[in-house]
Amino acid sequence: MVAITLPDGSVRRYDKPVTGADVAADIGPGLAKAALAVKVNGDMKDLLLPLTEDVKLAIVTKKDPDALELLRHDAAHVLAEAVQELFPGTQVTIGPAIENGFYYDFARNEPFTLDDLPKIEAKMKEIVDRDEPIRREVWDRNDAIAHFKSIGELYKAELISGFPEHEPISIYRQGDKWLDLCRGPHLASTGKLGKAFKLTKVAGAYWRGDSNNAMLTRIYGTAWADEKQLAEYLTQIEEAEKRDHRRLGREMDLFHLQEEAQGAVFWHPKGWTLYRTLQNYIRRRLEGAGYVEVNTPMLMDKVLWEKSGHWEKFREGMFISESEERTLAVKPMNCPGHVQIYNQGIKSYRDLPLRIAEFGCCHRNEPSGALHGLMRVRAFVQDDAHIFCTEDQVKSETKAFIDLLRVVYADLGFTEIRVKFSDRPVKRAGSDETWDKAEAALRDATDAAGLEWTLNPGEGAFYGPKLEFVLRDAIGRDWQCGTLQADFVLPERLEANYIGEDGAKHRPVMLHRAIFGSMERFIGILVENYAGKFPLWLTPLQAVVCTITEEANDYAAEVAATLRANGLRVETDLRNEKINYKVREHSLAKVPVLVVVGKKEAETRGVALRRLGGANQEILALDEATDRLAKEAAVPGTF
């Protein structure tokens, strides 16, 4: 006797084992048709899994949000079957579901090209039409290895060899000819997948994510529950591409890049205004939070980097210069410089915490393939700071930092913050005891600040664990922006100390921290998040005074001067063009406020304000408009 409890609490009893498919059919033919899989006691399982004991069962259909992952995983398998049918001799490796879609990695001497995708897609649809049954089988480990070796699937054989002994090897048979190693679960047949999928790109990827291994060809696709969702997703991607900071950077005349300075930014006047506005803003926030600002040399003798450990670990990524007898390195980071400032004179526990900030211009010779617009560059400015404190102060300093970061991110439109906690990497400096202490201190402090985080195992800096504050760009790529790293190693290596209450020397802890990460990257993220329509305080050009006729030219100049005298960034547009033309042009340039003046305004000393995206205008006296705009443009954190 098997008792199946359904989500509504009702219980169905069967006198022999049943499958989810049986239960669905029992409930109704509509559900039987719609059923994709089941959740057994909350876990996603195959529809055809025999249920031999009492369970809680939910039938999963396309309406279930969890069904998407299942569909995507099946899409990957259908992709693999299609590829092997079209290109015999191609080896399959792995093919998981990912956010918005799926991929499958193939090994083949001849790589696929973009032109192959439509053919493969058509074949996938054919396989869906065939509605091949998908059945789970459990194989003996050695049999499975032998089988995959015999058909030339060496990667699959390698995968199975890596599984723990005695682990059951589950194989999914798709139709009568094709099968694949897979943990499952899967749909009951290929027809259930539907056709709301699309192959999107071809790319190289290393076997098992290791650059020492062979390069495989990865085919990416997106898959959805229905055509409407698919179309929406594709439109959304298209829209997102219009917000790409590289595109807006050019359209809005913010910056450019060119090959003679690969990975370094030429900031144009508007972009530099944005940059300075952001920098002045964060500077005030730092001053308010008790930081002192310094500036340290760009070129320093390599002995300093040998001492810190950076030479050993990052030499390849450093730009070097020779001078007389010395080897100098262009600084890739600011920490050692800050320790030099800290080490001037004797520090007392009364001096701590000492928060040393710098807008430090750093250079790193990033691999060419890593460069990406403003997001990943070779020359960048960190909003860097190092907090020298006692071990007892780690918790309160961490909390203060997180509070500050939250305020700044909120000011810039980021309220949901994703945080990763990265612990000790394989290659690291410092003893295990030191790492235990550093990890515990950072984790406790983070929890005390009430921050939700996910673990990023082994991804910490070589000298300490780190918190990463991750922001997402328009296309869905994640970038680390803010960071906080607890470091018990560098103070030791660079011999920082302070005199404690007990009169003895102690090591301070160093907290490395940044809120933006790099000015460049953060501006890139800001451009994409605001789609170039920055808040008034931040936008480079806040208002354009547009004339309707020549008669208003003098008055327009006076209006602009008044606005500028009140701290606003304003230009005039006195060109002999129709007002429609001017409105269109400045709207496309994303200027938030247009101040329109014609004969009427000149006579009454008024202005017509038009907001970006707004349909109508507001007629105000010049004084009132100035007052209002000045207030609206106030930088957050100022009074």
Next chain:
RNA sequence: GCCGACGUAGCUCAGGGGUAGAGCAACUGAUUCGUAAUCAGUAGGUCCGCGGUUCAAUUCCGCGCGUCGGCACCA
């Protein structure tokens, strides 16, 4: 760095073995106009670079550089 695609005017792109074309932008002139494109005219190119094949290469081939999409890396 690795795999793949791409590289033609400021931008978006077309073309093609016989030294290049459109739209928008730019420039000049006319128009003085009330809230998302006024009209007319002009100018603009080592077709990424270097080699090779050819009577002839921007076009075909090779190499290099760069960009883009991923992977790897990211102090």
